[in-house]
Amino acid sequence: MPATELLDELRSIQALLGTGAGRPRPEAANPASFAALQHASEEEEDAPRARKSAQVQELERTVASLRHNCQARDEQRFELEAALAAARRDGEVAVGRLQGELSSKQEECGQLASMILQQQQELEALQSNLQHNAQQAEESGKATTASISQLQQAAAEWRRQGEDSLEALTAERRRSAALQQRLYQQTQALQAEVAEQRQQRQSAEAELAKLRAAMEGCAGDQASLVAELRRRLSLERSWRKAVGRWLRGEVHTRGELERVLLNVGAAVRCGPGEQPLGCPEGRSRWGQQQAAAPALPPRRMAGAQQVPDATVHVEDTPLANDGAGGVRITVRSPRAHTISVSSTVEASSGSPGHVHGGSTAKAAPNTSWRQHFQATMKAFDERNKSAEQHAARGPLRCYMMRKHGRLPARLSVLSGSQPAAKPEATAAAAMSTLTKRDLLEGVARLVPDLAPTKYKGQAGKIAVIGGSREYTGAPFFAAMAALKIGADLSHVFCTEGAATVIKGYSPELIVHPYLPDARDGGSAAELRQRAVEAIEPWLDRFDAVLVGPGLGRDPLVLDTVAEVMRAVRRRCLPMVVDADGLWLVNQHPSLVSGYPNAVLTPNKVEFQRLADKLGVAADNQSALQDICRSLDGPVIVRKGAADAVADGGCVVECDEEGSPRRAGGQGDVLSGCIATYAAWAQRAGGARKEQLHAGDSGAGGDAGLPPLMLAAYAGCLTTRRASQRAFAKQRRSMGATDLLAELGAVADELADELPSEGR
Numbered sequence: 212m213p214a215t216e217l218l219d220e221l222r223s224i225q226a227l228l229g230t231g232a233g234r235p236r237p238e239a240a241n242p243a244s245f246a247a248l249q250h251a252s253e254e255e256e257d258a259p260r261a262r263k264s265a266q267v268q269e270l271e272r273t274v275a276s277l278r279h280n281c282q283a284r285d286e287q288r289f290e291l292e293a294a295l296a297a298a299r300r301d302g303e304v305a306v307g308r309l310q311g312e313l314s315s316k317q318e319e320c321g322q323l324a325s326m327i328l329q330q331q332q333e334l335e336a337l338q339s340n341l342q343h344n345a346q347q348a349e350e351s352g353k354a355t356t357a358s359i360s361q362l363q364q365a366a367a368e369w370r371r372q373g374e375d376s377l378e379a380l381t382a383e384r385r386r387s388a389a390l391q392q393r394l395y396q397q398t399q400a401l402q403a404e405v406a407e408q409r410q411q412r413q414s415a416e417a418e419l420a421k422l423r424a425a426m427e428g429c430a431g432d433q434a435s436l437v438a439e440l441r442r443r444l445s446l447e448r449s450w451r452k453a454v455g456r457w458l459r460g461e462v463h464t465r466g467e468l469e470r471v472l473l474n475v476g477a478a479v480r481c482g483p484g485e486q487p488l489g490c491p492e493g494r495s496r497w498g499q500q501q502a503a504a505p506a507l508p509p510r511r512m513a514g515a516q517q518v519p520d521a522t523v524h525v526e527d528t529p530l531a532n533d534g535a536g537g538v539r540i541t542v543r544s545p546r547a548h549t550i551s552v553s554s555t556v557e558a559s560s561g562s563p564g565h566v567h568g569g570s571t572a573k574a575a576p577n578t579s580w581r582q583h584f585q586a587t588m589k590a591f592d593e594r595n596k597s598a599e600q601h602a603a604r605g606p607l608r609c610y611m612m613r614k615h616g617r618l619p620a621r622l623s624v625l626s627g628s629q630p631a632a633k634p635e636a637t638a639a640a641a642m643s644t645l646t647k648r649d650l651l652e653g654v655a656r657l658v659p660d661l662a663p664t665k666y667k668g669q670a671g672k673i674a675v676i677g678g679s680r681e682y683t684g685a686p687f688f689a690a691m692a693a694l695k696i697g698a699d700l701s702h703v704f705c706t707e708g709a710a711t712v713i714k715g716y717s718p719e720l721i722v723h724p725y726l727p728d729a730r731d732g733g734s735a736a737e738l739r740q741r742a743v744e745a746i747e748p749w750l751d752r753f754d755a756v757l758v759g760p761g762l763g764r765d766p767l768v769l770d771t772v773a774e775v776m777r778a779v780r781r782r783c784l785p786m787v788v789d790a791d792g793l794w795l796v797n798q799h800p801s802l803v804s805g806y807p808n809a810v811l812t813p814n815k816v817e818f819q820r821l822a823d824k825l826g827v828a829a830d831n832q833s834a835l836q837d838i839c840r841s842l843d844g845p846v847i848v849r850k851g852a853a854d855a856v857a858d859g860g861c862v863v864e865c866d867e868e869g870s871p872r873r874a875g876g877q878g879d880v881l882s883g884c885i886a887t888y889a890a891w892a893q894r895a896g897g898a899r900k901e902q903l904h905a906g907d908s909g910a911g912g913d914a915g916l917p918p919l920m921l922a923a924y925a926g927c928l929t930t931r932r933a934s935q936r937a938f939a940k941q942r943r944s945m946g947a948t949d950l951l952a953e954l955g956a957v958a959d960e961l962a963d964e965l966p967s968e969g970r
C-alpha cells in the first residue's frame with residue numbers, strides 16, 4: 212500500500228478516535244447500567260481500539276521502514292545521478308574522439324575511393340590489353356597448331372625412313388661383326404710378332420743406353436776437366452794476390468796470415484778424373500763444386516781431429532836480379548791429390564834472399580798439415596809478437612773447403628804446444644764460434660735476387676712426394692711453403708684420391724696423381740712399376756725433392772716411394788725427408804745412409820724412432836751427432852723448442868723465437884722451406900764459389916757451413932719467424948695456413964739482412 216493511502220487511513224482512524232470527545236457522558240444517566248454499559252462499552256470500545264492501536268503501531272513501523280527505504284532510494288538516486296553525470300561526460304569525450312576518428316576515416320575513405328577509381332581505370336586498360344593479347348595468342352596458336360601438324364607429318368615420314376635404315380644397319384653390323392672376328396685373329400698374330408720385335412728393340416735400346424752413358428761420361432769428364440782448370444786459374448789468381456801481400460810485407464796480423472792460409476787450405480781438391488764425394492754414381496748435381504770436392508770423406512774434414520793428413524810445402528824462391536821474388540806452395544794429400552802453385556811477385560822491400568812475413572821453414576816430407584801450420588804460425592808469432600800476447604790470443608782457426616767445395620768447414624787448429632781437442636769438444640767449439648750474424652749473412656746469400664732478366668724456374672723447382680686419401684693438407688702446406696718463400700714451381704706427386712682435393716686448394720700447384728692405390732687393380736709389382744715409370748722422368752726437372760708429407764703408410768705406396776728415393780739419389784738431387792718419409796727411412800735406413808745430399812727433419816717422436824732403430828740413446832747429449840755418424844752423410848734437423856741442425860761434423864742451433872702454438876702442418880711448412888733453400892744453395896753454387904775462394908770473405912762470409920746445413924738452418928729460421936708473426940696476429944687460432952701468409956715477408960726480411968754490396 213502506498214504511504215499516502217496509509218497516511219489517509221491513519222488520519223481517518225485518528226479522526227475516528229477524536230469523535231468520542233463530543234458525546235454526552237453516559238454515567239450521568241444511569242450509573243449502574245452506565246457502569247455496566249460503561250464496562251460493556253469500555254469492553255466494546257477497548258477491543259477495536261486495541262486492534263486499531265496495534266494496527267497503528269504496525270502502520271507506524273511500516274511507515275518508518277518506508278521512510279528508511281525512501282531515504283536509501285534517494286541516496287541511490289543521488290549516486291545514480293552522479294554516475295550518470297560522469298558517464299555523460301565520458302560519453303561526450305568519447306563522442307568527440309570518435310568524431311575525430313570518423314573524420315580521419317572519412318578522409319582515408321576519400322583517398323581509397325580515389326585510388327580505387329584509379330585502379331579501376333588501370334584495370335580497364337589492362338583488360339583491354341589482355342583482350343588484345345588474347346586475340347594475338349589465339350591467332351599465333353592457330354599458326355602453331357598448323358606447323359605442329361606439319362612437323363608430325365614430317366616426323367612420321369622420318370620414322371618410316373629410320374626404320375628402313377635401322378634394318379639396313381643391323382644387317383651391316385652382322386657383317387662387320389664377322390669381319391671383326393677375322394681381324395681379331397689377325398691382330399693376335401701381329402701382336403705376337405710385335406712383342407718379339409719389342410724384345411729385340413729393348414735389347415737394342417739397352418745397348419744404345421750403354422753407349423750413350425759412355426758418351427755422357429766422356430762429356431762429363433771433359434766438362435769437369437775444364438771446370439777444374441777454371442777453378443785452378445781462379446784459385447791461382449787469389450793465391451797470387453794473397454801471397455803477394457805476404458811477400459810485400461803487408462801481412463801484419465795473425466788474421467791476415469790466416470786468410471793467406473785459407474787459400475792454402477783451399478788447394479786440397481780432388482784432381483780431374485777423381486770420383487767426387489757424396490755422389491755414388493759420380494755425376495754431380497753440384498756442378499763445379501762437387502767436381503772440386505776434397506777426396507776425403509766429409510766427416511773426416513769436419514773437426515780438428517780430422518784434419519786431412521796433407522802436407523804443405525811453402526818454399527821461397529831466390530829473388531831475381533830485377534828484385535822480383537817468388538814463393539812455391541805445394542799441398543799434398545795422402546791420396547796424392549796434389550796441387551802446386553808457383554807465384555812470382557814483386558818484392559816491395561827486403562834484402563835479397565829474405566821474404567817479409569813468409570815462412571822460410573821448409574816442411575820435411577810427410578810433415579802433416581797441422582804440424583806445418585803450427586810451425587808456420589809459431590815462426591810468425593816469434594817474429595812479430597811477444598809470448599804473452601800469443602798466449603792471450605788462444606786457438607787459431609783456419610778454414611778449409613769441405614764436401615762440395617763451396618762452403619768452408621771450420622777447423623780448430625791449435626797453435627803452439629796446446630793439446631789437440633777431442634771430437635765432441637770440437638763440435639762444441641764449432642757451434643760456439645759461429646755468430647748469428649755469420650749465419651744470417653749466409654742465409655741472406657741463399658735467397659735469390661729478383662731480377663727482370665731471370666726466367667721461370669731459375670728460382671727453383673721443387674717436388675713434394677706425398678699426399679694420400681687421409682692427408683691432403685700436409686703436401687699442400689709443404690708445396691705452398693716453397694712457392695711462398697720464392698720457388699718458381701712446386702709439384703706434388705700423390706695418390707689419385709688426393710690429387711683433385713689438393714688441386715682444389717690451389718691452382719698454383721702442379722699435381723700429379725701418380726702414386727699407386729691398391730684399389731686401382733693389378734698386382735702390386737705392376738702398380739709400383741707403373742708409378743715409378745710415371746714419376747722418374749719428372750725428377751730430372753727438379754732442383755730438390757721433398758719426400759713424406761701426408762704420404763701415409765700404405766706398403767704399396769711406401770715401396771714405390773723407396774724406388775723413387777733411389778732414383779733421386781742416382782741423380783744426386785737434394786732430398787728432404789719428413790713425416791712418413793722418415794717412417795720409411797726407419798724401415799730402410801739404407802735409403803739415406805751415406806747420402807750427404809739428404810736432410811732429415813724428425814720431430815720428437817720421429818727422432819726417438821730413428822734413435823731406436825739405429826741403437827742410439829735418444830736422450831744422450833750426443834744423440835744427434837751419433838745418429839748423423841751412424842747414417843754417415845745426411846744432415847739432420849732435430850725439431851723442438853730449439854731446432855738443432857747437424858751433419859756429424861758440427862751442430863748449429865736455431866733458437867729464433869717461434870710460437871707457443873703447435874698446430875699441425877708447421878713441420879710441413881718447415882720441410883717445404885728447407886727443400887727450397889737446398890735448391891737455391893745448389894743453384895747459387897757456381898756464382899758463389901768465386902766469393903769463397905777470393906780469400907777475403909773472412910769468418911762471416913758464408914757462415915762456415917756446408918750448403919745443406921745452411922739450407923736446413925735457413926728453413927728453421929724462416930719457419931720460426933713466420934710462426935712468430937702469425938701467432939702475434941692470430942693467437943690461439945693460428946694454423947699452418949697463417950704461417951704460409953707470413954713466409955714471403957720473412958724471406959724478404961732475411962734477404963735484406965745482408966748489405967746490398969754483399970749479395
Ligand SMILES: NC(=O)C1=CN([C@@H]2O[C@H](COP(=O)(O)OP(=O)(O)OC[C@H]3O[C@@H](n4cnc5c(N)ncnc54)[C@H](O)[C@@H]3O)[C@@H](O)[C@H]2O)[C@@H](O)CC1
Binds near residue numbers: 681684685762
Ligand atoms: N693437415 C694435414 O693433412 C696434416 C697431415 N700430417 C700428416 O699426418 C701423417 C702422420 O703424422 P703424425 O705426426 O701424426 O705422425 P705419427 O703417426 O707418427 O704420430 C705421432 C704421434 O706423436 C704425437 N707427438 C707429436 N709430437 C710429439 C711430441 N713432441 N711429444 C710427444 N708426442 C708427440 C702426435 O700427437 C701423434 O699422436 C704424416 O703423413 C703427416 O705428414 C701432419 O703433417 C699434420 C697436418
Ligand SMILES: Nc1ncnc2c1ncn2[C@@H]1O[C@H](COP(=O)(O)OP(=O)(O)OP(=O)(O)O)[C@@H](O)[C@H]1O
Binds near residue numbers: 877
Ligand atoms: N716447443 C717449440 N717451440 C717453438 N717452436 C717449436 C717447438 N716445437 C716445434 N717447433 C717448431 O715448429 C715447427 C714444426 O715442428 P713440429 O715438431 O710441430 O713438427 P711436426 O710434428 O713434424 O709437424 P707436422 O704437424 O707438420 O707433422 C718447426 O719449425 C719447429 O722449429
